[in-house]
Amino acid sequence: MISVERGFDTRDFALLSFGGAGGMHACSLAQKLRIPTVIVPKNAGVLSALGMLLSDTIKDYSLSVLRAGDKVSPSELDRLFRPLLEEAGRDLSKEGFAKSRMRLLRFLDVRYAGQSYELTVPFAAAFRRDFHGLHFRRYGYSDEGRPIEVVNLRVKAVGVTEKPCLAEIEPGGKDPEPARIDRRVMRFEGRSYRAAVYARDKLGAGNAISGPALVLDYESTAVVPPRFVGQVDRFGNLILRPRK
Template identity: 45%
Template structure:
């Protein structure tokens, strides 16, 4: 069991560019405290936390986490040619759908928020990265999102190619309540 948990911890840390030795490992679940010291030792983690009632974390999270729903609309346009009005229309449609869903779930308007993102990639690439975009969509906000894409691409993959054309693949909205 420890070897599988250790492998998973490596996937979510080392393989994503994080050094597990600079983090604190938190034990949760009914058996988490039985494994935490061995896992910390294997990964070189110097500190562990065993909270009171670690077996209750999942239930507590379920009770206290915000509800959210993700919406996505395909775009597939060169970022330079993307129509801000079309993107804004897509976001407004998703916001109406999301607000209706939260209303059905009994979430009052004052407890709702909307997070807009764009999936962007270099033209011809088979994968994209999500970056925040602001409201309303304008040429300027699209340009800011493309700049954020270049920064994120450099952080994730170690390079960016700002001279390469970019494509907007999806407009996405997370509705939170």
């Protein structure tokens, strides 16, 4: 409901599974949400830890201003932003980031007068137009004749970290049989199937897996239900889709 309320159609997205057990439920959840693609990444069980190690450093700053939108000018807002920008730059410098690796992004919290909630738009000379457009996309209406208010200034300070190149796995052709380690009975919707079990670390790029199947890794398990097919990409990610 949150996605639909914000104007997003789940059919336009892929479901990214993570965690040791995420791959066991991902396809079932995707079917219920009508999401056409499931991605079970390599090392899914430690994906969050990997993301923490590779992510940029981000700090958020805000200042309450409450200005009438038709009276405050972009130049005045630019002046009000300066203390936040200076503080953000100092903090990133203390963490060892050179100016060339800093990204200081400015935003405004804007609302129609009388509203109790705001929408956040990037700071620009045309912020009023951008707010009306975002309000229309989010809530289905806008009123350019209605007064607006700038409630808060926000700065997102990003310290850009070095990103490693992800290793590619060996090509394996379409047949996944060399990676099969077992067969076992699995039940789906009250029916029993004789399903193949694959070792994740033995799969090669290009391997195609037909469900029902089980893909086992040291720290995670992925279930490929009946009527699903999977493809291993060059980075070892398992891409699952309903069989056409």
